[in-house]
Amino acid sequence: MSIAASELRPASAVGNWRTPLVIIVCGxxxxxxxxxxxxxxGFFVQPMGREFSWGRDVFGLxxxxxxxxxxxxxxxxxxxxxxxxxLRVMCVGALLYAGGLLMMRYxxxxxxLDIGAGVLIGFGLSGCSFNLVLSAFSKLLPPEKRxxxxxxxxxxxxxxxxxxxxxxxxxxxxxGWQAALTVFAGLMLLIIPLSLALATPxxxxxxxxxxxxxxxxxxxxxxxxxxxxxxxxxxxxxxxxQLAFITVHLPAFLSDRGVSAQTGGWVIAAIGLxxxxxxxxxxxxxxxxxxxxxxxxxxxxxxxxxIAFISFPIxxxxxxxxxxxxxxxxxxxxxxxxxxxxxxxxxxxxxxLYGFAxxxxxxxxxxxxxxxxxxxxxxxxxxxxxxxxxxxxxxSALINLPIVEAPVARPxxxxx
Numbered sequence: 001m002s003i004a005a006s007e008l009r010p011a012s013a014v015g016n017w018r019t020p021l022v023i024i025v026c027g028x029x030x031x032x033x034x035x036x037x038x039x040x041x042g043f044f045v046q047p048m049g050r051e052f053s054w055g056r057d058v059f060g061l062x063x064x065x066x067x068x069x070x071x072x073x074x075x076x077x078x079x080x081x082x083x084x085x086x087l088r089v090m091c092v093g094a095l096l097y098a099g100g101l102l103m104m105r106y107x108x109x110x111x112x113l114d115i116g117a118g119v120l121i122g123f124g125l126s127g128c129s130f131n132l133v134l135s136a137f138s139k140l141l142p143p144e145k146r147x148x149x150x151x152x153x154x155x156x157x158x159x160x161x162x163x164x165x166x167x168x169x170x171x172x173x174x175x176g177w178q179a180a181l182t183v184f185a186g187l188m189l190l191i192i193p194l195s196l197a198l199a200t201p202x203x204x205x206x207x208x209x210x211x212x213x214x215x216x217x218x219x220x221x222x223x224x225x226x227x228x229x230x231x232x233x234x235x236x237x238x239x240x241x242q243l244a245f246i247t248v249h250l251p252a253f254l255s256d257r258g259v260s261a262q263t264g265g266w267v268i269a270a271i272g273l274x275x276x277x278x279x280x281x282x283x284x285x286x287x288x289x290x291x292x293x294x295x296x297x298x299x300x301x302x303x304x305x306x307i308a309f310i311s312f313p314i315x316x317x318x319x320x321x322x323x324x325x326x327x328x329x330x331x332x333x334x335x336x337x338x339x340x341x342x343x344x345x346x347x348x349x350x351x352x353l354y355g356f357a358x359x360x361x362x363x364x365x366x367x368x369x370x371x372x373x374x375x376x377x378x379x380x381x382x383x384x385x386x387x388x389x390x391x392x393x394x395x396s397a398l399i400n401l402p403i404v405e406a407p408v409a410r411p412x413x414x415x416x
Contacts, residue, residue, distance in 0.1 A: 151283015
């Protein structure tokens, strides 16, 4: 048996230092590190805006570009990882991420902000974020451990948000936004040694089960010709729209209503903390309930929570309560979405196909961040975007209901 073939077997069968526990712990650490800084970038909007006299539309564009390029880069990074292995992709992604944070630290013009916070961090995230961690989990772990591992990897990203939000605010308050970005950049380099545990080898056709032997083009044609996959991808748009808008604009929204930056930090942290509960719970619940019903419930709950939040006066209590409720549904869409992709099409092109679903997610993120900045500068209010988030939530709740949870029919093995 070749090395590649043995590496593609579950980690418990490989018999080396990369046990399932080591893989899960290192993968969760990577998810924590990669998700933490990008979820805290909203706290840099006001201090950098004051220093350079930038409007929120400047940050809105830069972080919208980040979301879009993260999405567009994800299927490319996923295809490279599927074909040549995860390790190199993650190392390059970590270096781009760190470089983007450093360029953001020295940014003095909107263009340099767009390149650092937008282009470099966006492509960096596509190479080292939790999406590739989930792909590695799907390839390296035995089936009985995948459900909880997918939930744990997603929850770890949320724990990064919980840690980095107050940590980032404290760094900005005590040492300035420049020092905070420098510290963030240094921490991203820790991803490189951690990624050794998630290394997957180059994949040759001979190492892949006959049922999964597909070319890249055949896999894409099959997926986008599959109605349930298309519905899943469309629903994922809403997740990106809501999350990106809230991550970037909620701190400023709260500040406009007299809520302190420290409280804003704890609201974002509450989202991260409660998403740990939500992600782990969904990771378990998807083994009990239909995944499409879980997704529908998540999107509908988000819509209701936004309506309640904007319909009453904003207080410290209501802000933290909104953060807690939002956290329960924050990234909890990811475990059932990724599990459905693996269920429908197997793991051979998982990173690629989940990557294309993530493009939809990040196009939504691009619009959420960009429109949030544009609408605020034009009207002085985020209210239209809040209600647009409600509409998208209801539509996605309905879109996910017709999804069929079954492997795609492949009567004849397709040549690679």
